Amino acid sequence: MTPPLLEVNDLRTYFATEEGVVRAVENVSFTMERGERRGVVGESGSGKSVTAMSVMRLIEPPAGEIVTGEILFNGVNLLAMSEDQMQEVRGGQIAMIFQDPMTALNPVYTIGDQLVETILLHQPVRRREAREIATQALVDVQIPSATQRLDDYPHQFSGGMRQRVMIAMGLSCNPELLIADEPTTALDVTTQAQILDLMLKLAEERGTAVMLITHDLGVVAGFCDTVQVMYAGTIVERGSANEIYYDPQHPYTWGLLSSMTRLDQAQRQRLHSVKGAPPSLINLPRGCRFRPRCDFAIDICGKALPALRQSGGALQESACHRAAELDLASLDAAKLAEERVR
């Protein structure tokens, strides 16, 4: 049996700060198959990005540290690799696309230089061949007159075009896994969908698995096969996109979904919101981390941290004590919001 593309076991990534240890990622385990499109959603500070950075081993000591865990990529533990080996993996087998294309390109080099550099680092080709690959990569991301634009500097590109360049760079070495950390957050709404479409189409053609980190649930629903929802450094729910959207099992997922505006919503109707703010990752509440903000908390929630258990759909798992008894899908969030105000 071939191992899954990516298997993360019991990952803990902590950051040391003046105030104390920030437990940014705690006990996170998940697997990704080849070609899978995984959406990772959660609020700011829920550990989405840190998880991705841990996979790339871009967490820099002494500030942050991967305390325990295993990250198996094609069955090989990335955490046991030397820095030199890891440099082969980064950009080669695992590529990453960053949030802000305005700052992710080096302003003093042409984008051709930067593409060629990445290609030369990972492929045994000469400079001229690398330039041809780079040109093709720009053609693939639908940048017009690619040959000329290769010699342009980043500031001569618009935001959307720069993100296309980043995608070209990410995919230029045919990685097996592409991590996209909020790739469309910094872009105009009208270009967001284009960029995502393009990225996922290209990834599919190459059989590249995509880990799409976002806080935009609409994006996840449209583009991902599977979803994992993160809260305060842990995975609170995961499953196929359909399962999560139509039958959320965790109150947090439910809260996120019902706080989205909908076209069919009645006018002047109060929007549901998840009350309170995410907990400090230094002083985490006892028991379930979501308990202080949960509408459905009971005694046990303050005592024991719930583990991920199968609940709802076949692939669905949720970390909630009451997952089995609550029927969140049929609750009317709007009514609850009205009641809460009163």
Next chain:
Amino acid sequence: MSNTREPFEPDDATLGLLEAEEVEGISVEPVTQWDLFWTRLRRHRLAMLSAGFLVAVAFVVLIAPWITCPAGDQYQFCGRPLEHFAEQLKDDGGRLYVNIAPRGDFLFGTDELARDVMSRVIHGGRASLLVGLLTGAIVAGLGTVVGALAGYYPGPIDQSLMRFTDLVLGLPLIPVAIVVGRLLPELVFLPEWMRRGVWGISFLLGFLLWGTLARIVRAEFLSLREKEFVEAARAAGANDRRIIFRHILPNAISPIIVQTTLIVGTAIIVEAALSFLGFGVRPPIPTWGGMAAEGAGVAPRGYWWELVFAASSLIMTVLAVNYIGDGLRDALDPTQTIERK
């Protein structure tokens, strides 16, 4: 007065432009950072004037062997054969060729030892420019490397390098330079070329002056290392060396260029001060500082020329270097609005 206008009739030149524009479509020649930099630098008149002056000085200094007496310290002026040495030492009135005021055959006059001051000023320029450039190179190398390492590797490396930098910056420049400059010729373990002349002084000044640049480079690296493009480079598999030298350093080049230029001016001044005090480049190698000291000795007796020519060469050169530094700073800072100087 009528308000009617002549109908627009393009002449040939305009037509050519219009056609060219149609062929080119709306595409515009890309303007690179370097183009902008050159445009801005060219508009800085003082800097351009200074650059012209320095190029002229450098040219004269380079061709010194062909236009001056050898090494500028011969007891004669140019063009007279050495065998007539004794005759030439006396001028028409039977006097020695000493302390002659500027005139046709000695444009800058002669000094107390009957040496041609112009030849010596030109040779002194060699020493000054060489000290400036060598010191600048040493400072650029040392300051950049120390600052880059300190800024890129936080923690113990940063701490130890910067505390060492503080120590160097804390040294009083002139006294330390005097003491070391005094000892330099006696350090027998050093090769001869290091102990005398411009090399030893340049190394000494280089090691005393790199601190400011190191601090500037460190500050640049501290802010640049957090930029997303650095993280993107790491995510693309670049190692530390590549990130430091290929990704961060080119972004920090502006302050390095400016600071190094200013250090060149400082080095020339400090070398002159040391030579003036007698601890710099040793006689008979002529330097502007040394000549100023000699000139100052004879100036009270009315022989003003050696002092004036040596000192004004020094002042003009250092001014020119500093104006170029100013021009570079203005041209390299893209946030600054263009202002005619």
